[in-house]
Amino acid sequence: MPIGRKERQALKAQADAILAEEQAEAALWEDSGDKKTKARRERVSLKESKADAKHAARRDRRTLEEEEEAAAMSDPKGANRNSKITQAEVARRQALLCSFAETQKVGRAQVVPQPQLEENRNRKAGLIDATGLDAALAALEPNACNCPHEAQSYAEFEARALQQLQRDKPSMRMSQMKDHVAKMWTQSRGNMRRGRR
Helix, strand or coil, X not given: CCCXXXXXXXXXXXXXXXXXHXXXXXXXXXXXXXXXXXXXXXXXXXXXXXXXXXXXXXXXXXXXXXXXXXXHHHCHHHHHHCCCCCHHHHHHHHHHHHHHHHHHHHCCCCCCCCXXXXXXXXXXXXXXXXXXXXXXXHHHCCCCCCCCCCCXXXXXXXXXXXXXXXXXXXXXXXXXXXXXXXXXXXXXXXXXXXXXX
């Protein structure tokens, strides 16, 4: 007959009470003169009590497991409980068997054909992408809009910005102007890398 939780707790309480009595009696007989040896004995006894408690718990767990196994073996209905499965489980098992059988037939993984790759047209300079008739006609006209915010190279931007700076600030040295142009380029709308940050 398996031991219930309440009975286990009662047995444990009794064992703890007996252990406490033994410790109290040992404390009475102990020589209280040397503090170092007393502390060492307390540590050793605490360690031993923890080891004993762990061993007792392990022993209790083993006995409970053995009792449960014996009860499961003797119960004829317990064996039939695991044999019932749901339709979903049956379908899952069949799918696994089919997929396993297919992999056994093939013997190796099948190579999947690569889809046809299309060229990236985002960076083509000559490509016209306009919505509406007016925008398409304006895009087809040569040099219709020479706006500074359109995508451009750094060399074009630098040439235009250096001319502007030489007119506005003629006292600046060339290295200062180039540094200023580089800072302006990082903030320019024509810089295609600006939006990627």
